[in-house]
Amino acid sequence: MRVFSHTCSNTEIVSALGAASCLIGCDDDSDFPVDVVAAIPKLGRDLDLRVDEVIAMRPDLVLTSLTVPGHERIVDAIEAAGIRTLVCDPLSLEDIYGDISRIAEALGIPERGAQLIAEMRAAMPSRANRNGPKVLIEWWPKPVITPTRQAWATDLIELAGGQNPWASIQAKSTPLTDEQVLASPPDVIAMSWCGVKVANYRADVVSRRPGWAAVPAVRNQQIVAISEEFLGRPGPRVVEGYRQLRAAIEATAR
Structure with a gap:
């Protein structure tokens, strides 16, 4: 064929x-x-x-x-x-x-x-935990765009033992204001910027945002880079996205 x-x-x-x-x-x-x-x-x-x-x-x-x-x-x-x-x-x-x-x-x-x-x-065994850490996946940094309910990335967060604070929004993704993030401050922030090579992801772009110093993920240096190859492509390599999310979630307990 x-x-x-x-x-x-x-x-x-x-x-x-x-x-x-x-x-x-x-x-x-x-x-x-x-x-x-x-x-x-x-x-x-x-x-x-x-x-x-x-x-x-x-x-x-x-x-x-x-x-x-x-x-x-x-x-x-x-x-x-x-x-x-x-x-x-x-x-x-x-x-x-x-x-x-x-x-x-x-x-x-x-x-x-x-x-x-x-x-x-x-x-990808289920580590589902209703009390798991809050995870923000960033599809894009400015404005911050995050997956919501109709996104496999939300499924991966939950499967790996985390919570997506914006999972109740019935859409594929949504832009977030600083106020929305500060109202549900994440414990883990995963940079997965679409169309950007992972080598060019920069944690300081996240940490220097106004008011974000109080966000647990920023305060505890739980900002991770997970290539969009693993979180943004709906194929076999989402397994690696799950693994890296799981590692980041486990790190919050240390």
Whole structure:
């Protein structure tokens, strides 16, 4: 089967399923596994995907998503060419498992999908704790944007034993004011800035915000950097996001 992947998470899912040899191309943001993406053409990112070139490659299947506003027009253009698409738009961790299962089914390897899901579940045992420390994940630093109820990152926080103070908000994410953060001061702050390399995350950007010196995470130096590769991509590497969140949560008890 000839597969084109339009999102990095889908590229990683196909590879984790042991089907990387099916990939004939991917989007510019796909950067893992390094050896896999280095060997195939990259045809643009997000809304700038060069659809005509994708169609010219004559894929049997295009894996894409609706995680970026406007992706619908990319999907429509590919489907109009008569090419089969599989669209992912996960909100929860269970949705990620569902997408892995659907992709595995489409590739004709459903048993590998079931195995990968079982391995991920086993690697992320529930440490749920209603009294666990409050965790703020920052998707973006200015304004601070955090995941809310309809986000797999909230599921990861809770699974790792923490609480998301903004989990009651029925949305994928929300911007936060300083006042909102100070009203529910987090014990852990995880910088996971989308589109920024983890080497460029800076704790001082967080700690110098007006009034934040009183926030427990700042006061106790519990500001951690967790790459958006692990918290922002709905694929197999959320397991590493869980592990790093768990380590940060455990550190608050020391």
